[in-house]
Amino acid sequence: MEIKSICCIGAGYVGGPTMAVIALKCPDIKVTVVDINSDRIAAWNGPLENLPIYEKGLAEVVAIARGRNLFFSTKVDQSIEEAEMIFMAVNTPTKTEGEGAGMAADLSYVEACAKNIARVSKTDKIVVEKSTLPVRTAEKIKEILFEKSNGVHFEVLSNPEFLAEGTAIQDLFKSDRVLIGGDETETGKLSVQALVNIYSKWIPKEKILTTNVWSSELAKLASNAMLAQRISSINSLSVLCEKTGANIDELSKAIGMDHRIGSKFLKASVGFGGSCFQKDILNLVYLCRHYGLEEVAEYWHQVIKINDYQKNRFAQKIIDGLDGDLKGKKIAILGWAFKANTNDSRETPAKYVAFRLLEAGALLHVFDPMVEEDKIRIDLHDLYKNTGKSKDEIDFILKNIEIMETLEEAISEVKAICVLTEWEVFKNYDWDNRSNSKAKIFDGRRIISKTVANLDRI
Ligand code: NAD
Numbered sequence: 001m002e003i004k005s006i007c008c009i010g011a012g013y014v015g016g017p018t019m020a021v022i023a024l025k026c027p028d029i030k031v032t033v034v035d036i037n038s039d040r041i042a043a044w045n046g047p048l049e050n051l052p053i054y055e056k057g058l059a060e061v062v063a064i065a066r067g068r069n070l071f072f073s074t075k076v077d078q079s080i081e082e083a084e085m086i087f088m089a090v091n092t093p094t095k096t097e098g099e100g101a102g103m104a105a106d107l108s109y110v111e112a113c114a115k116n117i118a119r120v121s122k123t124d125k126i127v128v129e130k131s132t133l134p135v136r137t138a139e140k141i142k143e144i145l146f147e148k149s150n151g152v153h154f155e156v157l158s159n160p161e162f163l164a165e166g167t168a169i170q171d172l173f174k175s176d177r178v179l180i181g182g183d184e185t186e187t188g189k190l191s192v193q194a195l196v197n198i199y200s201k202w203i204p205k206e207k208i209l210t211t212n213v214w215s216s217e218l219a220k221l222a223s224n225a226m227l228a229q230r231i232s233s234i235n236s237l238s239v240l241c242e243k244t245g246a247n248i249d250e251l252s253k254a255i256g257m258d259h260r261i262g263s264k265f266l267k268a269s270v271g272f273g274g275s276c277f278q279k280d281i282l283n284l285v286y287l288c289r290h291y292g293l294e295e296v297a298e299y300w301h302q303v304i305k306i307n308d309y310q311k312n313r314f315a316q317k318i319i320d321g322l323d324g325d326l327k328g329k330k331i332a333i334l335g336w337a338f339k340a341n342t343n344d345s346r347e348t349p350a351k352y353v354a355f356r357l358l359e360a361g362a363l364l365h366v367f368d369p370m371v372e373e374d375k376i377r378i379d380l381h382d383l384y385k386n387t388g389k390s391k392d393e394i395d396f397i398l399k400n401i402e403i404m405e406t407l408e409e410a411i412s413e414v415k416a417i418c419v420l421t422e423w424e425v426f427k428n429y430d431w432d433n434r435s436n437s438k439a440k441i442f443d444g445r446r447i448i449s450k451t452v453a454n455l456d457r458i
């Protein structure tokens, strides 16, 4: 089966880049990315330098495919109806209320998509789970699709996305693997093959793995859990290094040179952030509890607990380094994005550290090369809202933050400089000859040479 038209619901960090690459590599397929957020769609259709998502190489891909066979639209129903294959790439955040709040994935956006697909479809469709979902979600999706369908046949596939932000285009061009889960029925196999045919346009066949639906769904959660577990493992050892005089970078190198372990994801840091690791592990923990596997749940929960410990430990290091008194002291926060090369700040460690410092009375000068001022303020506003404070109280606290245009501006006149994101500009800065040499530096990413004066590192 050769697919000629695709609709992707959700024009976010996954839907936008993945569909842009599919459109680039498959010029014969019409790819329409739809979203209910009209501002986001307008930005996708706007100037290439202002796309809603910053990813190296993305603008170049969009420049070639947009208007040719790649389209961004708010016409959700129409695009669903016209497509043979529909990807669901909507958000699946941690639930904030109801059963499983704070742990389980909120599937309301995915369920809304399924209802929408069932309501408007007049011809058979292949529905692809691109969002990260708990194992056995396809069962629920099928229930919704078939309950509301008018005799239309739906095939549900799982095709989780493994791209990392900051390297999305590179990851999509040269994926380690593409995972496709489908039913082992005749129509299931044909649908899997249809999706294999699409990826085969640029991914070597041996890297396209086909499995049953449940393995595919669970492999995604498990992959993220394994990656995050490595970071928490190395971070749990960084504090032991401090106590014993060992050096965590030397430890990472020595451990990673064992090819059975490998060198990636062993960089000690202020903790992992981003929209997925925490939510996906909490989701895994919730699933284990659901199946009565308390020991397994606790094992994975520990990865999150170490991450929280590390963020707090870094904030405490800064507070102790300034003799426990931050009242009225200016502190520079360098970096707000959860990692370098992205404008995304979801679950960024920076906001938790900033929160602790503000609570201790500090005045913050924040500088990030990519994250916009509004976003920084919204991040903190949302964090404070969870503490039950009113809007007026929050606005009053946030007067203690100034967003700076340059690194130089941010570090002048401060008592401490905290590095929270590993941006190149921070790595390449001449720290030995900085203007404000009296300020203590707290490096949460270990990117500054240990020979620099007045430096403390995570
Ligand atoms: P996102 O929040 O950037 O984008 C989701 C988009 O879906 C939003 O623009 C939202 O408006 C839209 N949407 C929600 N409900 C809709 C509906 N009913 N109809 C139309 N549009 C709707 O999210 P994201 O970062 O792209 O993540 C999407 C999924 O992919 C999540 O499950 C996530 O776990 C997974 N994932 C994310 C990454 C990543 O790096 N961000 C990587 C791999 C997998």
Ligand code: UGA
Pocket (backbone or CB within 6 Å): 132, 161, 162, 163, 164, 165, 166, 224, 227, 231, 264, 265, 266, 267, 268, 269, 270, 271, 272, 273, 274, 275, 276, 277, 338, 339, 340
């Ligand atoms: C992660 C996975 O790497 C992707 O494969 C996955 O598709 C994605 O989650 C997802 O499901 O959303 P992402 O969160 O974009 O990608 O970024 P990562 O590169 O994994 O970094 C996550 C966090 O870990 C960042 O805060 C980063 O700074 C931190 N990190 C990473 C470390 O602290 N140390 C390391 O050695 C590596």
